[in-house]
Amino acid sequence: MALTPLAASYDQFILDLDGCVWVGGVPTPGIVEALEALREAEKRIAFVTNNAYESGEDLVAQLWKIGVRASLRDMVTVGGAMQHVLADGYSGRTAFVIGTPSMLRHVRAAGLKILNATDLASRAEVVVVAGTTDLVYDDLRNAVQAVLRGASLLATARDPTYPQADGHWPGTGAILAAVEYATGARAELVGKPEPQLLLTALDRLGEGRTLVVGDRVDSDLAAASAAGLDAAYVLSGGGERAALDGFEPRPVAVGETLAGLLVDG
Numbered sequence: 187m188a189l190t191p192l193a194a195s196y197d198q199f200i201l202d203l204d205g206c207v208w209v210g211g212v213p214t215p216g217i218v219e220a221l222e223a224l225r226e227a228e229k230r231i232a233f234v235t236n237n238a239y240e241s242g243e244d245l246v247a248q249l250w251k252i253g254v255r256a257s258l259r260d261m262v263t264v265g266g267a268m269q270h271v272l273a274d275g276y277s278g279r280t281a282f283v284i285g286t287p288s289m290l291r292h293v294r295a296a297g298l299k300i301l302n303a304t305d306l307a308s309r310a311e312v313v314v315v316a317g318t319t320d321l322v323y324d325d326l327r328n329a330v331q332a333v334l335r336g337a338s339l340l341a342t343a344r345d346p347t348y349p350q351a352d353g354h355w356p357g358t359g360a361i362l363a364a365v366e367y368a369t370g371a372r373a374e375l376v377g378k379p380e381p382q383l384l385l386t387a388l389d390r391l392g393e394g395r396t397l398v399v400g401d402r403v404d405s406d407l408a409a410a411s412a413a414g415l416d417a418a419y420v421l422s423g424g425g426e427r428a429a430l431d432g433f434e435p436r437p438v439a440v441g442e443t444l445a446g447l448l449v450d451g
Contacts, residue, residue: 187223187449192418192439197394198230200387200415203245204237205401205423206444210351211248214422216445218253223449225255230394232387234262236343236377236405238316238358241288242266262387264342264377265292268314271340271376272296282307282332284325284361285316289342308332315341315365315373317348317358326364333369343377345405349423379408384415399444403429411435420444 193199201207207217224231233256235245242261249256269292272281277297283290293314294300301307308331315329333339341362347354362373377383384398398415400406401423410417411434418439419430427440441447 202400220445220448279311282310341373378405381413384413
């Protein structure tokens with residue numbers, strides 16, 4: 187398959203996963219062939235995600251399952267970024283975590299003592315909020331009480347929703363909003379729209395003309411702007427062109443799907 191003039195003009199690509207490569211694990215139309223065309227043209231690829239539900243290894247395995255070649259080096263996850271931030275500034279402290287087992291492993295690997303499922307959970311020194319589908323009221327109660335007692339509040343993202351096959355599900359931002367509203371605190375964000383995930387991807391990719399492609403204006407495009415990178419916007423995650431109203435800088439391209447931006451035919 188031939189690359190579009192847009193794709194041919196860039197050396198490397200930083201691609202969001204949810205809403206661009208797949209929706210609820212289902213590959214977006216033509217994506218497997220389009221990414222293979224990039225590889226054949228010797229374009230470099232990194233996948234960057236605010237998805238804190240699964241580990242980088244799990245995400246790589248899912249890409250292979252749908253036919254996309256990828257390695258762990260290609261994957262830049264918000265879980266790994268959170269681990270780096272915690273290890274750098276919070277190692278040795280106690281933590282309460284709202285998130286999946288994968289996020290708990292990242293927090294533990296950063297050198298924090300996790301107080302989940304203990305009587306001291308609400309007295310943790312650090313509260314980490316990440317995406318989960320297993321939220322219970324006690325999680326919010328422990329997080330809120332810990333923050334009100336002075337705990338540092340960190341979160342992987344502020345995305346209000348994320349795309350699934352049957353529509354949008356509540357995202358990390360929806361959970362975080364409850365904690366912030368109840369405490370008046372403002373979390374330190376690690377994922378997009380902060381630029382760090384994209385800068386990490388750039389470190390791995392090396393020098394070259396880079397295009398970021400995402401399906402959210404408030405996270406993907408904003409992160410690209412913060413990192414000083416060109417961005418393109420796709421609608422396959424359920425977004426609309428109207429979401430771009432008033433956003434600057436404008437994306438270099440808008441397409442229905444990622445494959446449609448990358449290859450002809």
